[in-house]
Amino acid sequence: MTELLEPRAMGQGLVRRDGVAKVRGTATYAFETPAERPAHCALVQATVARGRVTAIDTAAAEALDGVLAVVTVFTAERLASVEDAELAALQTAEVAFRGQVVGLVLAETSETAREAADLVEVTYDEQPHDSELRADRDDLYTPEKVNPGFETDTAEGDVAAAMATAHATVDHTYSTATYHNNPLEPHATTALWDPAGDGFLTLWDSTQGVHPSRATVCQVLGLPQDHVQVVAPHVGGGFGSKGTPHVNVVLAAMAARVLPGRAVKLALTRQQMFSLAGYRTPTIQHVQVAADAEGRLSAIAIDVVEQTSKVKEFAEQTGVPTRMMYASPNRRTTHRLAALDLPVNSWMRAPGECPGMFGPEVALDELAHDLGIDPVELRIRNEPEVDPETGKPWSSRHLVECLREGAERFGWTGRDPRPGVRREGGWLVGTGVASSVYPTMRMADSTALIRFEAGRYAVEIGAADIGTGTWTTLPQIAADALDVPVDDVEVRIGDTRYPIASVAGGSSGLNTWGSAVVEAARAFRGEYGTDPADGDEMETGVDQAAQDEDHAAYAFGAQFVEARVDADTGEIRVPRHLGVFAAGRIVNPRTARSQFVGAMTMGLSMALHENSLLDPRSGHVVNHDLAEYHISVNADVGDLQAHWLDEHDPWVNAMGTKGIGEIGITGAAAAVANAVWHATGVRVRDLPITLDALLPSLP
């Protein structure tokens, strides 16, 4: 058990420290880094989905006034490591997916760079490609592990036997679409290669983690860590797509090395982000649920089929939440992959939990209806006493309380369970519920330095603020750990010149960096007491040995949605959406609320709008821009509220935090789908829910 910090600054809704710069637009993002006479880089992408580049004619491009260099797969420097094939930029003439980078142009201006990139003539030996995900493919395979290292399959008891003998069963296939992270700031880098001595590479990069990014770049380019600096004070959103470096960073570094001493700017276009910056695999989820007449589960199973790129395996852990969410004596989870000639899929907000809380949470709604049990009550009846997967006790679990408080706040009580019977004007009205979950994680590697400087405390750590509020919340933790007013703390983040920090991913950022800061503060006070001298400093890392291993640690939540469907057109609106979360201690209610509502809205977006449409003939996402890849806009969001319980968890870390960046997206789409069903009586099991799926069957 951990002695939790006494909250003084923590718990206060302080205004963002970077807020003034952001509302004025003066916060500097990667591409905007001031540089003397920077060169602009534009990319040449493959126009075939599979094949081999046989020739590249660069003459016309090179002849263009203002072009500084053209680099192709035939002329690029050889990288030190091509182990990660996604990052092996310009190392092979083989084309593995449409949109793969086969060349780059450097020019005096962005206009010239793009024109020159268009003038590069690439000849291909095109080969047939395979880009269609189907559950009935005969070449599905079993990955060794699923992201980031979970068992691929689990089995307990006998699901088939339970299904055969149960009072009620649900047995359906659900699917989620392909989603692209689409942070508003495109992936961008300003890169500078200083050739003096052994050379020094500076990357002002849009990344969720400067140290992980540096480690990757060093490995790929064969550079020692002390010859590379990565800087990212402000990041325009990531949602996972800037969590693991993609090829654009490597290309920017290679481009900089072509023009030593001169800064190079490379920003992906919005269109390029659909092939080069990761995405979430579509999933096909066969879900089986069996229960007795009281709704107690005797079996729950999810068999997932999804895709990976042939370039690099990424197995989304979609089945994982089914392993721990509800009590059941019989349980099965499996993952099978189709390896396709497509861009590399990767992390997107709550990988695993996000798609994995769709199918099962809709199936439970179907079960509740079949049994005539309220869907809130059904979930409460299946509350497990201990973690079903590990048998460990929960560090804290307040799903039932979230369901109850959410039902109260939403006005769920007395809900007419019948679907498709409420009409208000021309609208069919319904309500739905689903649970949310996200594991509480802490990374092993993070170190903080605390220095007493001119009467204030400077805290340095290479952490990231991708909009999450780190600039503001880390000082709150440091202030409480040092027992000083928060205004006496200055935090410096987003630069590899500060001590190592883990990635802003897995909702682990504050859990990890905050732990490092607390350790450093305690060590500082132990060494220097409460009256330090100017310049006294202490650097300490997270204490991995102190990490509790005896409990299962998760954040939980419940989401309630009111859906309205136009009885004539099938148009779907969500006027009310309410979430209640139990996610440990909330460090800053102002920024925390923004994270919860933001993720819930992304879940709404997933439910109704987002859908990357792949044309299997071309291996290409045809709606690859923000006009056609629809995300929720302001007018799509109604009365959307996030609430939380005051949860005290002494096991997770010294702050008592569980991480809040991702849980809000989990379960949201299921709650919308369940509400749409309740409004219309039409059960849509495939996302997104669009009016064409409803129209033929509206009452």
Added chain:
Amino acid sequence: MDAEISLRVDGQAHRLTVDTRTTLLDAMRERLGVTSPKKGCDHGQCGACTVLLDGERQLPCLALAVAHDGAEITTADGLAPPGELHPVQQAFLDQDAFQCGYCTPGQVCSAVAVLDEVARGWPSHASTDLTADPELDHDEVSERMSGNLCRCAAYVNIVPAVQQAGGRS
């Protein structure tokens, strides 16, 4: 082909040479070093670059610089003198109407224009009466702000921020 043009950005006069293909956005970001307007899509689809061009909200990524010789542009950074904030900016801070901040300067410029458009009585798709003075209610604000995408999805905070700045709490 190059052309020489004049721009006045946030009160400062500039004389610059641009490629005739240069957008007004790139002229600001890549020639003048004015990076308050953000590039999110370069196709007029996200609204991140929204500025006030000759007093109205416009998307400089869809405008060629050479076609705007002599234009007067106000970015979010020019809405208030250094050290001060425009009421819309203050409201965005108060309501935490952003997270990553990348769409924010565009949202702020849009909001300033929305308040002006409402004051001038311009109706929107959400207006029930096209001739009445529009109210700054939720539907009016959310409709008028829907040209500005926010992937962090601060929408539920942006609406009250615009209302606060418009004097309706």
